[in-house]
Amino acid sequence: MTEKPLKIFVVEDNEWYNKLLVYTLSLNQDYEVKSFFNARDFLKCLNESPDIVTLDYRLPDISGLEVLKRIRQENGDIQVILISEQEDINTVVTLLKQGAYDYITKSEDIKERLLNTIQNLGKGINLKREISTLRKEIQKKYSFRQSILGESPVMKNVYELIEKAIETNITVVISGETGTGKELVAKAIHYNSRRKERPFVAVNVPAIPSELIESELFGHEKGSFTGASFRRIGRFEEADGGTLFLDEIGEMQQNLQTKLLRVLQEKEIVRIGSNKPVKTDCRIIVATNKILKEEVKKGNFREDLYYRLLGLPIELPPLRDRGNDILILSRRFIEEFCNENNIPLKRLSGPAQKKLMSYRYPGNVRELKSMVELAATLSVNEEIEPSDFTTDDGDTISSIADDDMTLREYELKIIKAALKKYNNDINQTAKKLNIGVSTIYRMLKEEKEKDK
Numbered sequence: 090m091t092e093k094p095l096k097i098f099v100v101e102d103n104e105w106y107n108k109l110l111v112y113t114l115s116l117n118q119d120y121e122v123k124s125f126f127n128a129r130d131f132l133k134c135l136n137e138s139p140d141i142v143t144l145d146y147r148l149p150d151i152s153g154l155e156v157l158k159r160i161r162q163e164n165g166d167i168q169v170i171l172i173s174e175q176e177d178i179n180t181v182v183t184l185l186k187q188g189a190y191d192y193i194t195k196s197e198d199i200k201e202r203l204l205n206t207i208q209n210l211g212k213g214i215n216l217k218r219e220i221s222t223l224r225k226e227i228q229k230k231y232s233f234r235q236s237i238l239g240e241s242p243v244m245k246n247v248y249e250l251i252e253k254a255i256e257t258n259i260t261v262v263i264s265g266e267t268g269t270g271k272e273l274v275a276k277a278i279h280y281n282s283r284r285k286e287r288p289f290v291a292v293n294v295p296a297i298p299s300e301l302i303e304s305e306l307f308g309h310e311k312g313s314f315t316g317a318s319f320r321r322i323g324r325f326e327e328a329d330g331g332t333l334f335l336d337e338i339g340e341m342q343q344n345l346q347t348k349l350l351r352v353l354q355e356k357e358i359v360r361i362g363s364n365k366p367v368k369t370d371c372r373i374i375v376a377t378n379k380i381l382k383e384e385v386k387k388g389n390f391r392e393d394l395y396y397r398l399l400g401l402p403i404e405l406p407p408l409r410d411r412g413n414d415i416l417i418l419s420r421r422f423i424e425e426f427c428n429e430n431n432i433p434l435k436r437l438s439g440p441a442q443k444k445l446m447s448y449r450y451p452g453n454v455r456e457l458k459s460m461v462e463l464a465a466t467l468s469v470n471e472e473i474e475p476s477d478f479t480t481d482d483g484d485t486i487s488s489i490a491d492d493d494m495t496l497r498e499y500e501l502k503i504i505k506a507a508l509k510k511y512n513n514d515i516n517q518t519a520k521k522l523n524i525g526v527s528t529i530y531r532m533l534k535e536e537k538e539k540d541k
Contacts, residue, residue, distance in 0.1 A: 093218065095211050098139040099124040100131045100156070101172070102149050106195065110143060110172075113200045114207070128156045135163050140214050141207060146173035146180070154184065161188045166217075168210050170203070237270065237277060238421055239414035243406040247274070250403045254278045260400030263376040268453030269405040271376035272336060279332040284372055287331030290324050295340040302345060304361055307352070313362020325358045328371040338398070339379035339390060350394045373398070408450040408457060415445055418454060419461050423473070426462045435465045435473050444475040449503065449522075501532055 097120050101107040107124050114122045123139075125131040128151035131142075142160060146153035153171060160167050168190045173180075181192045191206050193199060237248070254261050255278055263271045272291060279289045297305050308323030324333060335341075341349070352358050353373065357366040375398055384390035408415060419437060427434045437445070441464075450456050464477040504522065508529075511517045519526045 094119050094121040095141060095207070095214065096121045096137070096139045097123070097141045097143070097207070098131060098134070099143050100128065100148070101143070101145045102126050102147075103145070106145075106172075109200075110203070113203065117204075119211075120207075132156070132159060135160065138164060139167060141168045141170065141210055143170045143172055143203070146171050146175070146184075154187065157184065157187050157189060168214070170206055170210075172199070172203075237273060238417050239411055240417065241406075241411045241414045243410060244414060247403060247405065250401065251278060254401050254403070255281045258282075258284075258372050260372070260398055261374045261403060262381070262398055262400060263374065263403045263405065264380070265376075265378065265405030266407050266453055267378050268450075268455035269407060270454050271405060272334065274403060274405065275332070275334045275374045275376065278374060279334075279372070282332075282372075284331050288328050289332050289334065290328035290371075291334040291336060292324050293336045295337050299342055302342075303348065306345075307348070307358045308360040310360050310362035313360075317362065320360075323358060323360065325352065325369045325371060326367060329369055330371065332372045332374055335373070335375045337377060338375040339377040339381055339384050343389075343391060346391045346394050350391065350397055353394075353397050408453045409448075415450075415457065416442055418457055419445055422458045422461045423465050426465050432465070433471065435468055435471060438472040438474050440475050441473050441478070444478060501536060504529055504532060 097114055099107060099110045099114070099122060101110060101124070104126070107126060111122050111124045114120050123134075125134070128148045132151075144153050144156060144160075148156065153173070157169055157171070160169055165188075169188065171184050171189045171192045172195060173192070174195045184192055190210060193202055193206065237244075237251075251274065261275070261278060263274050265271055275291075276289060279285065292306065294302070304317075304321060304323065306323050306325060308321045308326060309317050311317060311320050352369070355366070356370070357368045359366050381390055381395055381398075385392050385395050408418075416437070419442075423435055423437070445457075445461075452459075460478055461473075463479065464473045468474065468477045504518065507518045507522055508515070511521065515526055515529050519529055
């Protein structure tokens with residue numbers, strides 16, 4: 090990526106010095122230089138947003154200090170280098186406190202020092218540009234109407250809740266089975282909210298060893314424990330001004346739940362090995378594949394923390410309940426995969442679509458994505474056929490879709506197959522299929538009455 094030229098404004102009333110500075114800077118083709126001989130002409134062009142201003146301290150119309158204040162008020166991103174004949178230390182300190190990046194005296198080495206200062210500034214400015222560009226790309230990517238696909242009624246309800254979450258800083262609790270896209274929703278909320286310019290920090294709670302998670306979240310001071318050879322900033326501080334996403338919060342150990350509760354109440358953390366509290370300002374979004382209220386009843390999750398986190402609940406439906414969304418997602422995944430791997434675009438045959446609609450997707454959207462990408466790889470024709478699909482254990486997708494049955498008949502067939510597999514243990518079958526025990530009893534009863 091070609092770097093955009095640095096826009097530098099030279100404000101200097103001395104004609105000889107003005108030409109010297111402009112000539113010196115213009116030798117670098119990466120610098121776009123414009124000069125002014127007084128403050129008023131310069132301030133009229135301040136809306137052009139230069140990256141750097143070299144500013145003479147003694148101007149004929151307005152003092153350099155007053156011009157510096159105007160620049161800081163107008164655009165805090167503009168970097169100002171003060172240039173003067175005097176070396177009064179009190180003046181230098183005052184200007185630096187007002188936001189000047191550097192103070193350079195008019196001496197024999199002014200050209201070398203100015204070029205070095207601008208070169209150092211340029212590195213930081215280009216880095217900020219890259220970060221800003223990446224953030225814009227991420228915001229576009231996580232525009233939730235583009236990143237979260239689906240037209241089913243259950244997903245339209247999710248979209249409405251995401252829109253409400255975007256409008257405020259309310260704590261969000263995202264629940265749903267593994268693979269339903271909880272982190273994707275959390276990112277969509279963050280990157281469309283007022284905090285989008287600040288960090289999104291994700292923590293997978295069960296993935297961090299229990300002895301390290303407190304340090305991971307709150308940080309530690311150098312020497313606070315064996316192996317702590319430097320100060321570490323925790324995830325709460327890292328997310329300051331942005332969003333902290335705590336994934337699988339239901340797996341958090343109770344001793345840490347107590348500390349998390351305090352942080353949420355006081356809005357400050359204390360690093361391990363320190364007594365000094367550090368204020369934090371981060372939005373909290375949590376996700377869980379468990380029912381937290383049930384975990385409270387079981388004694389696995391603190392009731393006070395549960396109510397502290399009880400903000401806006403967003404429940405993500407399992408893929409099997411989203412109907413035609415399966416095909417919408419499949420087509421998007423296939424298109425993205427083919428584009429990324431420079432292979433001809435594949436399409437789903439009619440039987441393949443029927444096959445996809447019949448599967449239960451225990452791994453939800455994540456499993457569907459893996460399945461269609463593998464199918465696109467295995468397919469030898471432009472159309473993906475049913476035989477190109479395999480589940481994660483290598484078996485082809487169940488062929489129940491080849492039968493001409495109603496949805497209720499499909500469901501009943503799945504229940505019977507599961508009962509047979511689990512030796513008619515209805516409780517285990519209900520757990521494995523993620524349905525209520527009463528649903529199984531009701532469907533079996535309805536079938537028996539139908540056969541009478």
